[in-house]
Amino acid sequence: MAVGVRKLQAAQTETELKAAAVRVFGRLGYLNTKITDITAEAGRAAGSFYTHFANKEALLEALLADLLAEGDANAMSPGHSDDFRDRAAVRWHVAAYWDFYRRHRAVIMALQQAATVDEVFARRSREMLEPDLHHIAAHLAELKLPGDPLVVASMFTALVSTFAATWLSGAGPDLGRDLPDDEAIESLTSFIHRAIGGGAQL
Numbered sequence: 001m002a003v004g005v006r007k008l009q010a011a012q013t014e015t016e017l018k019a020a021a022v023r024v025f026g027r028l029g030y031l032n033t034k035i036t037d038i039t040a041e042a043g044r045a046a047g048s049f050y051t052h053f054a055n056k057e058a059l060l061e062a063l064l065a066d067l068l069a070e071g072d073a074n075a076m077s078p079g080h081s082d083d084f085r086d087r088a089a090v091r092w093h094v095a096a097y098w099d100f101y102r103r104h105r106a107v108i109m110a111l112q113q114a115a116t117v118d119e120v121f122a123r124r125s126r127e128m129l130e131p132d133l134h135h136i137a138a139h140l141a142e143l144k145l146p147g148d149p150l151v152v153a154s155m156f157t158a159l160v161s162t163f164a165a166t167w168l169s170g171a172g173p174d175l176g177r178d179l180p181d182d183e184a185i186e187s188l189t190s191f192i193h194r195a196i197g198g199g200a201q202l
Helices: 003-028 035-042 046-052 056-074 087-117 119-140 149-168 181-197
Strands: none
Touching (some): 003 046, 003 087, 035 046, 035 056, 056 119, 087 119, 087 149, 087 181, 119 149, 149 181
16 A cells, blocks of 8 residues: 555544544543544544544644644634724634634533643643734733733633633523524623723723
């Protein structure tokens, strides 16, 4: 078998294992998922997992790397702006994360679960996420803020992620109706813009 074909097959197996893991995490949760659950979902022999990943944490780290690469690509899109005085720039970031969370909820929850039980993994994931935090802080650096831009960026990301987690999991308060995505994004955008964008002058 040609080397190129073997590499393609290995890449395909790795992709299938990661996709299977996402599905199983969504059903069982990260902590309850066994490696054999993942390989069974992927239709692969149990031993094939270790050709690609040292353990379940390594697979989750690879999934995080994929998410971060997607986020980097999104940041290059034409709609992206770094001027948080402009409400449209804040809304772009809120809407992007909302959509991102909706599509990748199983992985995001798995990352949170893993971090609660494994300090080494928690530290490693924080290191991998730190450039994104600095990306938001850079958007804030020229504004007069109530704190250090990195601290305010941490507030921004915590608020957006927690709000998305609450409402997209169905854990929000009973409004007697569903909360449409547009309403959630608009409300959160207005809140953040007034706090760190519209209320902060050069």
